[in-house]
Amino acid sequence: MHKMTEKNLKDAFSGESEAHMKYLIFSDIAEREGKPNVARLFRAVAEAEKAHAAHHLRLIGGIADTGENLKEALSGETFEVEEMYLAYDAVAKLQDEKAAQRSIDYALKAEKIHADMYKKASDKVGKGEDIEIDKIYVCTICGHTREGSALDRCPVCGAGSDKFKEF
Numbered sequence: 001m002h003k004m005t006e007k008n009l010k011d012a013f014s015g016e017s018e019a020h021m022k023y024l025i026f027s028d029i030a031e032r033e034g035k036p037n038v039a040r041l042f043r044a045v046a047e048a049e050k051a052h053a054a055h056h057l058r059l060i061g062g063i064a065d066t067g068e069n070l071k072e073a074l075s076g077e078t079f080e081v082e083e084m085y086l087a088y089d090a091v092a093k094l095q096d097e098k099a100a101q102r103s104i105d106y107a108l109k110a111e112k113i114h115a116d117m118y119k120k121a122s123d124k125v126g127k128g129e130d131i132e133i134d135k136i137y138v139c140t141i142c143g144h145t146r147e148g149s150a151l152d153r154c155p156v157c158g159a160g161s162d163k164f165k166e167f
């Protein structure tokens with residue numbers, strides 16, 4: 001593929017990914033505002049943007065089998081934990097950005113867990129097996145992720161058990 005087309009598809013993948021995520025978040029807001037049909041529209045268009053993103057990602061060689069995908073996912077989470085969010089946190093502290101520090105802290109704490117989970121999954125899939133995993137709970141406020149049972153309170157942000165989503 002020509003360099004310029006590849007670069008354009010990378011940019012388009014970023015744009016579509018961002019739109020997908022924004023629309024899902026906007027959908028939640030519309031739901032909360034009692035506008036379920038707008039919420040549904042946002043979810044539908046988000047799905048379309050995901051399809052666009054998937055095509056672009058495939059063409060730029062960003063999709064492989066699950067073994068490779070787990071390695072890629074692990075590497076992303078590890079980068080966030082060991083470099084990105086640590087550096088962002090340092091800057092936010094330096095600039096006394098309290099809300100940003102909290103936002104970064106929520107992410108950093110969850111990414112550590114994600115990296116651990118992906119590491120275990122990657123080892124298993126490397127042996128040609130699927131993982132054995134219990135129910136997974138995610139705090140929809142801070143992203144805290146845990147396997148097993150729901151908690152009364154999120155250990156990171158203090159949200160109640162009703163804020164956990166089960167997978």
Ligand code: FE2
Pocket residue numbers: 016048049052
């Ligand atoms: Fe699109």
Ligand code: FE2
Pocket residue numbers: 077110111114
């Ligand atoms: Fe993560």
Ligand code: FE2
Pocket residue numbers: 139140141142143144154155156157158159
């Ligand atoms: Fe939380």
